[in-house]
Amino acid sequence: MNGTAMYADSTISKQSQAELVENHAALVKRIAYHLIARLPHTVEVDDLIQAGMIGLLDAAQHYDISQGASFDTYAGIRIRGAMLDEIRRNDWAPRSVHRKAREISQTMRTLEQELGRNATDSEVAKALGISVEDYHHQLFSSSGHQVFSLETFSDSDESQAQPLTRPLAQPDDETQAKNFQAALAKAIQSLPKRECLMMALYYTEELNLKEIGEVLGVSESRVSQLHSQTIIRLRSKLNDWLN
Secondary structure, eight states: OOHHHHTSSSSOOHHHHHHHHHHTHHHHHHHHHHHHTTSOTTSOHHHHHHHHHHHHHHHHHHOOGGGSOOHHHHHHHHHHHHHHHHHHHTOOSOHHHHHHHHHHHHHHHHHHHHHSSOOOHHHHHHHHTSOHHHHHHHHHHHHHHHHHHHHTTSTTSGGGGGGGTSOOOOHHHHHHHHHHHHHHHHHHHTSOHHHHHHHIIIIISOOOHHHHHHHHTSOHHHHHHHHHHHHHHHHHHTHHHHO
């Protein structure tokens, strides 16, 4: 059965659901390996794949063509959401990592308000009263935690799938979502040039950390630090929205 025929009816049969799961298993692996590249070694890719397969099965059971989204799009959202939920349930980061990430964000926000521009690594480290090396270490430690925060900003987030199976959002909700998207786009455009490029390579071009490092001429670990710093910077710029 081809994809068009499979999606012809809004109600998908049990057989078609099984075919959808079988035909999209590779999508689960692709998303899992994309996520694992920015997670700590304590997260196992097999765990992500298992959670993703559950998300795929859920997508096959609840997909409704009448809602207007393709199954590939809907499944990708559900798969990623299931993986992120699994990671959140087994949060590897100790409280100190979360606390330090918030401290960096608050310090960065204060500095950038005072300076009227993006703060540098050395300026943030100095304001925190630590060395640049220690600052980079804190960024690396928080990298896995911070990436989940970015997923709440992404068009691929699980929350974006909910309108497919729930009543349409109220006009005020839609307006707020559009305003937030505009604020996020503005925040991304205001990032330092290298951080803006890194975001495009990672989230648009879907390069992994090693490939981005080759483009930027830095190590893979430095890209991980840079990614974490960028997410923290975005959170500081969007503080009013997030709080």
